[in-house]
Amino acid sequence: MSLTLSGAELARLQSALDALLAPLASDGADAWRASVNRALRSLLQADKAMFILPLPGAPLIYSDEFSAAEVAQYEALLPSDHGRQILLAQGIEVWNHSRMIAPDPDVFYKSGIYADFYQPYRLLDGIGYCIDDPQARSFAIIKLHHERYGTACFGERGVALLRMLLPALKAGVANQLR
Numbered sequence: 001m002s003l004t005l006s007g008a009e010l011a012r013l014q015s016a017l018d019a020l021l022a023p024l025a026s027d028g029a030d031a032w033r034a035s036v037n038r039a040l041r042s043l044l045q046a047d048k049a050m051f052i053l054p055l056p057g058a059p060l061i062y063s064d065e066f067s068a069a070e071v072a073q074y075e076a077l078l079p080s081d082h083g084r085q086i087l088l089a090q091g092i093e094v095w096n097h098s099r100m101i102a103p104d105p106d107v108f109y110k111s112g113i114y115a116d117f118y119q120p121y122r123l124l125d126g127i128g129y130c131i132d133d134p135q136a137r138s139f140a141i142i143k144l145h146h147e148r149y150g151t152a153c154f155g156e157r158g159v160a161l162l163r164m165l166l167p168a169l170k171a172g173v174a175n176q177l178r
Helices: 007-020 029-044 067-082 083-090 099-102 104-108 112-118 156-177
Strands: 048-054 092-095 124-134 139-148
Touching: 007 029, 007 104, 029 048, 029 139, 029 156, 048 112, 067 112, 083 099, 092 099, 092 156, 099 104, 099 124, 104 124, 124 156, 139 156
Parallel strands: none
Antiparallel strands: 048 139, 092 124, 124 139
16 A cells, blocks of 8 residues: 655654654653654544553553543453454454454454443544564553544554554564563
C-alpha cells in the first residue's frame, strides 16, 4: 500500500516517531507513555489510548483518558482479554479491529471483557500494537480506540502508518526496559 501524506500528517508522523524514540529523554516511564499515547492519538485521530508495558516500579497500564478506577477495572479484566493471544497466534504485531477478530468474531463479541469494559466505555473500534519478546520476557501493547466503528484512520491506512513506526516502538521499549 502506498501512502500519500499531507504536510500536517507528516508532522504528526514525525511527532509520533520522536515520541516513540524518546524514552530515555522523558521524565520517567509514565511521561514517555503519555507522550507516545498523545502522538499516536493525534496521528490516527483516536478518542482514547492505553499503553500496557510491564516495568519495575511503574503501573502496568498508562492512560490519560481513563480514570485510575477504570484502568484498575481493565487490569483486573486483562487476563480475560484474549486479543493478545489471538494476535500472537496470527503473528500480527500491528493490528486493527477487523484483523484481530477475523479468525472468529464471536470470541471477542461474546467475551466478558467486551460486555464489561469495551462496550460500556464505547471502545468500539481499535488499532494498535502487540509486540512480544520472549527472550526479554516482555511485551508491549498500545491500544487506540474510537467510539464508533469503521473510521478510515483505523483501516488499512492506519495499519500502514503504525507499521512504519513499529521499529521505533521496539527501539523505545528496549531502551525503556534497560
